[in-house]
Amino acid sequence: MGTGKKEKQRRIRQGDTRDGNLRVKGENFYRNSKRVQFLNMYKGSNDIRNKKGEIVRGADLQDRTIPTARVQPDRRWFNSTRVISQDALKHFREALGETQKDSYQVLLKRNKLPMSLLEEKDRSDSPNANILETESYSQTFGPNAQRKKPRIAASNLEEVAQIIQKDNEQYEEKQELNATLGLMGNQEDEDNGWSNVAKEAIFSKGQSKRIWNELYKVIDSSDVVIHVLDARDPLGTSCKSVEDYMTKETPHKHLIYVLNKCDLVPTWVAAAWVKHLSKRRPTLAFHASITNSFGKGSLIQLLRQFSQLHSDRKQISVGFIGYPNTGKSSIINTLRKKKVCQVAPIPGETKVWQYITLMKKIFLIDCPGIVPPSTKDTEEDILLRGVVRVENVTNAEQYIPSLLSRCQVKHLERTYEISGWDDATDFLQMLARKQGRLLKGGEPDESGVAKQVLTDFNRGKIPWFMLPPEKEEEEKIKEESKNKERIKKRSNEADETSQEKKTKTS
Ligand SMILES: Nc1nc2c(ncn2[C@@H]2O[C@H](COP(=O)(O)OP(=O)(O)OP(=O)(O)O)[C@@H](O)[C@H]2O)c(=O)[nH]1
Numbered sequence: 001m002g003t004g005k006k007e008k009q010r011r012i013r014q015g016d017t018r019d020g021n022l023r024v025k026g027e028n029f030y031r032n033s034k035r036v037q038f039l040n041m042y043k044g045s046n047d048i049r050n051k052k053g054e055i056v057r058g059a060d061l062q063d064r065t066i067p068t069a070r071v072q073p074d075r076r077w078f079n080s081t082r083v084i085s086q087d088a089l090k091h092f093r094e095a096l097g098e099t100q101k102d103s104y105q106v107l108l109k110r111n112k113l114p115m116s117l118l119e120e121k122d123r124s125d126s127p128n129a130n131i132l133e134t135e136s137y138s139q140t141f142g143p144n145a146q147r148k149k150p151r152i153a154a155s156n157l158e159e160v161a162q163i164i165q166k167d168n169e170q171y172e173e174k175q176e177l178n179a180t181l182g183l184m185g186n187q188e189d190e191d192n193g194w195s196n197v198a199k200e201a202i203f204s205k206g207q208s209k210r211i212w213n214e215l216y217k218v219i220d221s222s223d224v225v226i227h228v229l230d231a232r233d234p235l236g237t238s239c240k241s242v243e244d245y246m247t248k249e250t251p252h253k254h255l256i257y258v259l260n261k262c263d264l265v266p267t268w269v270a271a272a273w274v275k276h277l278s279k280r281r282p283t284l285a286f287h288a289s290i291t292n293s294f295g296k297g298s299l300i301q302l303l304r305q306f307s308q309l310h311s312d313r314k315q316i317s318v319g320f321i322g323y324p325n326t327g328k329s330s331i332i333n334t335l336r337k338k339k340v341c342q343v344a345p346i347p348g349e350t351k352v353w354q355y356i357t358l359m360k361k362i363f364l365i366d367c368p369g370i371v372p373p374s375t376k377d378t379e380e381d382i383l384l385r386g387v388v389r390v391e392n393v394t395n396a397e398q399y400i401p402s403l404l405s406r407c408q409v410k411h412l413e414r415t416y417e418i419s420g421w422d423d424a425t426d427f428l429q430m431l432a433r434k435q436g437r438l439l440k441g442g443e444p445d446e447s448g449v450a451k452q453v454l455t456d457f458n459r460g461k462i463p464w465f466m467l468p469p470e471k472e473e474e475e476k477i478k479e480e481s482k483n484k485e486r487i488k489k490r491s492n493e494a495d496e497t498s499q500e501k502k503t504k505t506s
């Protein structure tokens, strides 16, 4: 470091030929005010004494005079600064909780909100007693305490039994959910060589670990998940456990229903189902067909809206999930107006997930069909949802009675042009004779015909549909009133005839 002259010498010596306004070493050796203040702190730290050696003025830190300074009274001095009053918290919870639960509203920038405040702890698992929730503090403790005896949850044995039953049901539901949520608890039992029910292997289609892994891949990579339902039996083809999983683990993903195959049911049934399902989630009616579709415009419009919501992203992915054979791949083909996914009238056509570009900003993901394992579903339920390939079923005729119970007689009569059967066996025999499907010795080929009927049922040749719960009740009430009217008419007629007889005899 040196003065300007020395510095110039050094640069010449070292061959530094740069010119311009270079900062040279030691160019500015003046101290600025901050530095001066800092150094004075050291300087001024000595006390000043008089000749006798008494301190006249103490060093800075030895000074005894009390400065006039006041601390601002604020509760932040005494507490964590992240404090919110109970009222404000309650208000926040109510307002945001409502928005979060409403599937028609979207919370943007959720990670900037204190979402953890919304989650109230699951009290059922915590051993802490929450006395103050049932009794006020002053009634429980202190001189005015009124609580003498402990409160017992049940007053007699019956109530205890009820409580236990309720707990048990909750526990079983939880177990079932755990079994379906990828942990596949049921499967392990089967690996050990035993299971609760003897089930044919084909009835576990769509439940394998491989398919569930595909499902999780699809859910993980999509922002919008479209749950495809069969309009003929939407409740049967909905996967409750997957929905529960999504609301719990991925609440920020949008889940909507698409009611496919609307062409196979009357319009009023589709409308009733849309009304029923819309209470839970946004629902669209759809008919997948490349040439003659329904609902395509509104679905694309909805996807566009989602992509606008996430305009900060480069693209959004839309996953299609649902039971096998509900038409997930067909919907994708319809949206693209081109055959981009393999489609077949047999379940399990799509084997692995597949990415398809719909627009620059919207990607679609096709997923293999999944079947949530459930202990409640019977084999008939599974078969009649079109989950299983009919040709692999043994003794197909055993499922015909439940099939007949789901269809109306007039539809069966119209489809097969036969009438007047008593029961399922009679129906099959009649049909076999009509179609000339006989075995050796003139025996009707019941199992072959049964398989054909099942296939027709699943492919939509036989019209059938389930009604939403509200409609079902309405229909019941209507039928009851009709029956009553009929009975009234009959009794009136009987009265009239008896009166006529009386007049004749008199
Ligand atoms: N009538 C009618 N049939 C449909 C409709 N959508 C799909 N299908 C038929 O349903 C069958 C199954 O369609 P896919 O698209 O292969 O079903 P998927 O859900 O992809 O089935 P997996 O890949 O096995 O899970 C096909 O034969 C389609 O022609 C629809 O809206 N109306």
Ligand SMILES: [Mg+2]
Binding pocket: 328, 329, 330, 341, 342, 343, 349, 350, 366, 367, 368, 369
């Ligand atoms: Mg498919």
